[in-house]
Amino acid sequence: MSDRPGTHGDDDRRRQDVEEFARVWATALHRAHYVPISAEERHRIVRRLTDRLVADLLTGAADPGGGQRIGADLVAAGFGSPEALGRTIAIIGSRLLTDLRMPADPTLTARLSGLLAELSIGFASAAHDRSLQAQDLVRLAALAAHSRAEEALRVSEARFRRFATHDQLTGLPNLTLFAERLASVAAGTPVGRAGVCCLDIDDFAAVNDVLGHEVGDLLLRDVAGRLGAIADRRGDLVARLDSDRFAILVAGTTCAEDMNKIADRALAALAPPFHVAGTEVPLTASAGVAEGPLQDGSAASLMRASEIALHWAKADGKATWRQFDRDRSDADAERYRLSAAMPAALRRGEFTLAYQPIADLRSGRLAGVEALARWHHPRLGLLSAARFIELAERTGLVVPLGNHLLGQACRQASRWQRRQPGLYVSVNVSVRQLQQGGMAGTVSQVLDRTGLPPDLLQLEVTEQAVIELSGAVADTLSALMTLGVRIVIDDFGVGYANLANLRALPLHGLKLDASLTRASTSAFGPAATSRPGTDDDFLTTVVSLGHKLGLTVTAEGIETAEQAHRLTATGCDNGQGWYFGRPVPPGEITARLVARNHPTPTT
Numbered sequence: 001m002s003d004r005p006g007t008h009g010d011d012d013r014r015r016q017d018v019e020e021f022a023r024v025w026a027t028a029l030h031r032a033h034y035v036p037i038s039a040e041e042r043h044r045i046v047r048r049l050t051d052r053l054v055a056d057l058l059t060g061a062a063d064p065g066g067g068q069r070i071g072a073d074l075v076a077a078g079f080g081s082p083e084a085l086g087r088t089i090a091i092i093g094s095r096l097l098t099d100l101r102m103p104a105d106p107t108l109t110a111r112l113s114g115l116l117a118e119l120s121i122g123f124a125s126a127a128h129d130r131s132l133q134a135q136d137l138v139r140l141a142a143l144a145a146h147s148r149a150e151e152a153l154r155v156s157e158a159r160f161r162r163f164a165t166h167d168q169l170t171g172l173p174n175l176t177l178f179a180e181r182l183a184s185v186a187a188g189t190p191v192g193r194a195g196v197c198c199l200d201i202d203d204f205a206a207v208n209d210v211l212g213h214e215v216g217d218l219l220l221r222d223v224a225g226r227l228g229a230i231a232d233r234r235g236d237l238v239a240r241l242d243s244d245r246f247a248i249l250v251a252g253t254t255c256a257e258d259m260n261k262i263a264d265r266a267l268a269a270l271a272p273p274f275h276v277a278g279t280e281v282p283l284t285a286s287a288g289v290a291e292g293p294l295q296d297g298s299a300a301s302l303m304r305a306s307e308i309a310l311h312w313a314k315a316d317g318k319a320t321w322r323q324f325d326r327d328r329s330d331a332d333a334e335r336y337r338l339s340a341a342m343p344a345a346l347r348r349g350e351f352t353l354a355y356q357p358i359a360d361l362r363s364g365r366l367a368g369v370e371a372l373a374r375w376h377h378p379r380l381g382l383l384s385a386a387r388f389i390e391l392a393e394r395t396g397l398v399v400p401l402g403n404h405l406l407g408q409a410c411r412q413a414s415r416w417q418r419r420q421p422g423l424y425v426s427v428n429v430s431v432r433q434l435q436q437g438g439m440a441g442t443v444s445q446v447l448d449r450t451g452l453p454p455d456l457l458q459l460e461v462t463e464q465a466v467i468e469l470s471g472a473v474a475d476t477l478s479a480l481m482t483l484g485v486r487i488v489i490d491d492f493g494v495g496y497a498n499l500a501n502l503r504a505l506p507l508h509g510l511k512l513d514a515s516l517t518r519a520s521t522s523a524f525g526p527a528a529t530s531r532p533g534t535d536d537d538f539l540t541t542v543v544s545l546g547h548k549l550g551l552t553v554t555a556e557g558i559e560t561a562e563q564a565h566r567l568t569a570t571g572c573d574n575g576q577g578w579y580f581g582r583p584v585p586p587g588e589i590t591a592r593l594v595a596r597n598h599p600t601p602t603t
Contacts, residue, residue, distance in 0.1 A: 019047070021050055021095065021099045022043065024091060024095065025049075026045075026046040028087040029087060032081065035079060037078070049074065052069075052070055053070055053119075068118045070115075070119050070122060071085075071118070071120060071121065072126035074126075080126070085142055086144065088119070089116055089148070089149050092116060113150065116146060117146065167224075169217055175239065177237075177239065178241065179303070182249055182302070185249070186299040192251070192294055193252065193254065193292060193293050194249065194251045194292075195258060195290065196250075196306040197250070197289045198289075198303075198306040198310045199266055200244060201283055202283070203318075204216070204243070204283075207281065207283075211277075214277075220244065222274050223283075227246055227270075230248075230262075230266060236248060236251075248266065256291045256323060259290070259323070263289045267319075267321060270283055287309075287310060287313060289306060289324065308324060308329055309325075312328070338377075342392060342395070346400060346401055350376045351373060351375055351401060351404060353372065353408050354371075354583035355585075356576060356581060356582065358554060358574050359574060359575050361568040361572055366423065366596070367424070368426055368574075369425055370427075370460070393431075396432065398432050398433065402429060403442055405427070406427055407449070410449075413457070414452040416590070416593060419593035419594065420593050420597075423456070424455075424486065425452075425457060426486075426488070427457065431461075431462070434473045435476075437476070439476050439479075440480050440483060447485075455485070459480065460488050460490035461488070461489060462489070463491065466505060486509070488507065488510060489505075489510050492511060492512055509554060510552075512543075512555045514577070517555050517556065518563075535566075539567065539572070544571065553572050553573050555576070558579045
């Protein structure tokens with residue numbers, strides 16, 4: 001049995017193709033020259049000749065006499081007339097490669113032409129023994145047939161070339177021809193410039209799903225027509241790259257603005273609704289443009305840059321275009337490298353925590369600490385959570401990473417109980433962690449393993465996580481409440497929290513976003529200052545709301561004594577910010593606790 005799947009199927013198909021070609025050839029010979037043999041015998045003769053012809057064509061046999069012997073054997077079988085040779089040359093030259101599904105390969109074409117020439121020579125040589133007159137007729141017929149065969153091959157090559165370089169649905173150039181033309185432009189203008197605009201129909205899959213692929217195909221043809229209409233007469237090339245992705249190549253640009261105008265024109269051309277099969281279909285498209293000088297290897301880079309910019313347009317909301325920007329691309333590449341490095345970094349233990357003090361505003365006493373993720377990157381140094389947490393969210397690594405950091409925080413907080421009983425630790429948790437059905441169980445195991453009382457673990461969730469209290473998130477919060485863990489909403493006041501949910505949530509407190517602790521500045525000019533009330537009135541109202549719901553209110557972003565006094569006056573319970581201390585390694589928090597318990601005597 002063959003080790004290669006599909007081998008038997010390919011062989012069967014090749015035998016069927018050879019059988020069909022031999023049948024056509026035998027029929028042509030019968031019509032050209034009568035030989036008193038049965039149709040079955042005629043077919044067997046021609047089938048053997050076909051097998052030899054195909055073998056010589058595919059293997060390029062070193063024996064140059066193979067084609068001549070085929071011609072001689074054709075005469076020996078009785079098909080010695082010029083008409084028989086003419087039909088043979090015409091049939092082989094025009095149909096053999098096509099019927100046997102062979103590619104339009106210049107090597108095969110040249111080899112076929114050589115075999116036809118040899119066949120003609122062999123045929124003529126064999127016919128010479130019969131009659132000098134017949135030989136002359138055969139020679140003339142062979143020359144004419146050879147000419148017709150070459151012409152048929154040229155037509156066939158042109159047809160295959162178009163098939164290989166054009167999209168069969170829209171008739172536009174395809175990716176192959178687009179890449180060839182871009183490379184040609186780069187090679188022909190070493191100091192010139194060019195631009196590429198890459199376009200993609202937004203949510204085109206929905207059109208196929210709802211209206212069907214036939215309507216989708218008609219729509220793509222109309223899209224191709226509109227884009228083709230905006231091509232500049234100087235030779236801009238519009239191509240369909242694949243599916244619903246198109247591209248426009250503009251040679252001889254002067255600056256990036258030239259391509260920005262092309263993108264505007266392309267999106268404007270696609271903006272009016274399409275009418276397909278009696279249905280109005282509104283569409284939008286996104287585009288990415290790249291423009292610049294053409295140098296060695298820059299053609300492929302220009303194409304790739306336009307596709308990157310298209311990805312940005314999609315990510316930025318669709319129905320727009322974006323211009324390639326090297327700084328943004330470098331930043332994306334750096335984020336990708338960080339994302340790719342994170343799993344190994346977690347295994348090596350490179351992620352750790354810094355702790356920021358949370359103070360009781362009335363007494364100034366340290367009430368708790370917030371654990372903030374840090375990455376000791378071997379090349380970039382110490383990275384804050386802002387550099388990598390979003391990446392961990394996207395990849396799902398935030399779940400194992402969060403569990404790892406939760407264990408660190410609880411172990412450290414348990415040690416601090418010997419220095420200050422009741423000191424709590426606040427840990428951020430992501431939406432993805434809350435959506436994991438086993439999070440409450442994980443927290444319970446961590447608390448059992450570290451010995452930290454549940455009420456000294458505070459979990460901070462974002463407003464986004466509690467927009468809708470349903471499903472896994474609600475079940476997880478309920479289970480955590482049953483454990484006795486504190487739950488607070490982080491960055492309250494800048495998200496989308498459902499106020500009705502504040503009554504139903506198993507919350508312990510609110511952490512006011514830092515923007516609320518700063519003096520407000522209106523973006524609406526003097527008219528906005530006529531509204532009654534001050535920043536302090538607003539803060540007092542928010543704090544009062546929290547207290548009426550039985551929640552502890554913590555203010556973030558306190559950087560000055562004045563801010564601390566203002567927040568204390570509003571009735572806010574706790575404060576956090578640089579005024580009380582920056583995020584520091586656990587050892588510095590320990591030193592602070594030791595200093596408070598054992599103050600240095602003054603002299």
